[in-house]
Amino acid sequence: MKPLLSLLALSCAMARGATLFLGAYPDAVIAFDESKGQIVDRIPLTTGLPTSIRLSQDKKKIYVTTNDHSGIEVIDVATRKVINHFELSTPTRRFRFNGGAPDAEGKLFYTVTTEIDKLVDRYEIGKPKYTVIDLGQQKIVKTVDIASEDENANAGGYVRGIFELSPDGKFLYQFRDKVVILNVDDFKVVDRMDLAKPDLPGMENVGFGGLLDSIGEPGQHISLFNAADPVVHNRLFGIARFDLATRQVDFTPIGPAPQGMAGLQVSPDKKTAYTVVSTGAHGNKRCEFWAFDLATDRITKTEEVACRTRFSFGMSGGGKKLYFYGAGFEIEVYDAATLKYEKTWDLNNDVTGAGMIVIP
């Protein structure tokens, strides 16, 4: 009886449709109901324009960073209300930052900031620093200089590599061309895992891509990766799983890396994955959907698609639809089974590059 009830609940949830949360111009996060095909809520942000949105580990809160006044806003997913917001900027001091990671309790937010001070005769732009923001006190409580060899990867006030916290909250992982493991108390580098060697013998130039929210699993960082063999430099792409507790890396190569890929979206049953690959540039740019069977790691279907010049790729909560969104005000909907265009949803609002969070 129990499996039947679970199946019934799952089918009800899929029929109900998920809610999509997207950053929107000029200062809002919009909640879009998949089943209704319309915006059901508009959450105003008092601190400005959303540049990144991130779901908490318990999936109950959304953390938003904004750039007008270097702000952070916390949204309660259930009520769709802002429950905490504050600005770091003052009239003479600003901070540039974009993205970061909250701790499990939702008290601290880890990121990289660049401080800009307005002096009498000039602006002084500081070096990027690891930063701890206390969400309760609503201020920066700690900054730590970044080791010179990691400075370039953190320049510009942007967290270029994705931050993840270990399950015990003691270590902070930054995923880029290597995995940098930091002690959260003093930001001392505990370890730098050079993925090219020796953890991945026979490969070079390994790099983690962005976080795959669609297969987010507790305690794991899962992303696309690119690699090349050291002899003929044949480029491969695949899926990498990094265990945040044991620091074990598990790579599954899938195939030759195309010129460009728009992330990987994995269906909820984890059997099928989709990506959009692009070749050529400007007027000669061509895009294709690629569908993968993850059991055999093979491409099962391809379909040419008229992609935008610049876009983000997403998936519906049930995994039945694929989305193109940004830059602009529309979401184009494609059927995941046939890879054919279905319809376009008009948001009547430009979305930012903050990304999309799907709440089933």
Add this chain to the structure above:
Amino acid sequence: MRHLQPLNKKARRISDHVTSLSQDVVALQNPQGGQPRPHVPMGCSLMFSPGWEVDAAGGTAGLCQPVERDIYDCWVTCYWPAQVPDHMNNYPNWTSKCAAATKDWRNLDLVYP
């Protein structure tokens, strides 16, 4: 002759001189290797990098279509700041009446620096 490489300073100077005779000299140009790229004149984009008007190839096929799709990201990413008002410091509300630039660009605030 392409397989011959200059080995000392004098040979390099001769090689550079011969190369320079075959190229146009363009004001404010950066040394570029590989494929020659189009030079976008100053009047078209004030930060010497293609803006909405042309893409990196000197055409329009690589731009967002319509181009208004891209107008807001000009100041968010600060990639083409010269073409839009300075949102971060002086004109923070210039987009506040316009959620979808493609449809409502007439509602964008006019800015008089």
